[in-house]
Amino acid sequence: MTHSRHEPTGQAPMKMHQLITADGNRVADELLDEFVNDIDDQTLRNLYEDMVVIRRIDFESTALQRQGQLALWPPLMGQEASQIGSVRALEDEDFIFPTYRENGVAYCRGAVMSEAIGVWRGTSNIGWDPHELNLATPQIIIGAQTLHATGYAMGLVLDGKESLSIAYLGDGATSEGDVHEAMVFAASFQAPVIFFCQNNHWAISEPVGLQSHVPLAGRAPGYGIPSLQVDGNDVLAVLAATRWAAHRARTGGGPSFIEAVTYRMGPHTTADDPTRYRGVTELEEWAAKDPLTRMHTFLSNAGKLDDEAEAKIAAKADAVAAELRQACINLPDPEPMTLFDNVYVDEHPLLELQREQYRQYLASFGETPATASQNQVSNVQGSAS
Incomplete structure (x- = not known):
């Protein structure tokens, strides 16, 4: 039996919240606008810089794996806006529970990528102190981190803390029992946790439409959890949506679910060949929605990004990549x-x-x-x- 469905069907589409269109135009959103009123030009450039740098890290790491310097690498190309927009909406005391793909989140959280790369070279189990960065160990077991995030959030309530936890998960993880259990507990105890689902359309080789006939964000209300579906390639909208969820968590509103609709433009990992299960036209369609190109167009059209600023951003990305490569090759073997x-x-x-x-x-x-x-x-x- 073959499945051609890539998009969920079975109920009316949810509202896709968006602030910057694919062609780089700023649009209004009744819910999200108030959460980005304080964003100035420098902050917008910083968001763009973050995306450029982590794409450069991603490209360099993929090249290192192809050259035999890394055992494996999980590319994040195409998901930069989802990762950057969400992590930049958090406070330092908020605890993050990532999957194995949130290397952009780790970079923004302060992880030294030249040390974090050891996980993928096989010289260490983790590249940072979880307690120092409030960033948990990358989770390989699909969906398990949602239970960890929920339990941590329940502990925050018991300790009288005003911070929150956030669990990153993919569309495939929503089919896991761990995620169901986590959402039940989160709703029952009104835990201050954000379930941030990056719907990149492919759970390894299975399309999202095979796993769910309704939008993924449409599942959360069944647990009593408010949800949003946001354009995951729009970094400003993702920032605003995550701030919305964070505000709910900090003010006693309990859990929230965000579905960031994006696309994995590369393979699931460097051990995967995506040409075996998806077509060229699909990739071309999503390449036209590239989050970096979108933000570049928006900033350029608004006169917020000149040649000098672009050159500085490119130089920083090159410097980070060069440091990463040098450190990776020279990582000592563990005793x-x-x-x-x-x-x-x-x-x-x-x-x-x-x-x-x-x-x-x-x-x-x-x-x-x-x-x-x-x-x-x-x-x-x-x-x-």
């Missing part, structure tokens, strides 16, 4: 015994037993942990050649 670090908060007798057994295993080859690490690298390089 074998560090495998047991940060498994538990407190020491655990079974872990200590495993640590000692591994130490003895290495010693049986007449190796110290350091020489074992060197030999492992040599064996890998020898196999590759």
Whole structure:
């Protein structure tokens, strides 16, 4: 059986909130306008700069993977506005629960990308301190982070905090039981959590229309959660929509669900070949809605972006990419015994037993942990050649 549906069907379309059209024109939105009244020209340029930089990071990381320097990379091309608009609407004390694709969110949150890249090179489990950045470990298990975000938000209420949590998820995650459970708990306990769904139209190789015959944002009211559907390629509208949800959370309004309608222009990961399941015309259609081109046109037409500003933005993007490449290639290989670090908060007798057994295993080859690490690298390089 083949499925040709890419768009949800079965009920009237929801209102698509938008502030900047695909051709770069500013339009009014009765709900969102009030949430961006304070946005000045410099802030608009900063939003554009963020998108340019993270696309450059994305391109560089993809190239590093193709050159054998990274084991894997999850491209985010096409989703820059969704990530930048949402994260720039948050306060520092708000806690973020990302998927594996929110590298743009991590960059804006203050993660050092030259350190974060170690996750994809296989030299570390995480590239930042979650408590320092209020940014959780990237979640590989689809939908699990929504439960974590909801539980954290419930804790915020118990602690009398005014901050919130936000869970990033994709359209495919909405079919997971974890997401259902998280939304039930969030609604029942009016937890200050934002469910930010980036509908990029493809859950690996399955179109969104196969998973839902109604707009994804239309599911949330069934749980008692207010929702919005927003143009996910419009960074200003995404910023406003996330501010709307954040305001609800901070003022006792409980959870909100945002469906940012965007498009994954690249593969699911660098191990994927999207040409096997989607057509060229579809990609061309969404390329015309490119979030960077849209913002560039808007700023240029309004006289808010000159050649000097563009040159500075491009130079920054190049500098970040060069630093990332250099750091990636020179990342040190971890010592074998560090495998047991940060498994538990407190020491655990079974872990200590495993640590000692591994130490003895290495010693049986007449190796110290350091020489074992060197030999492992040599064996890998020898196999590759």
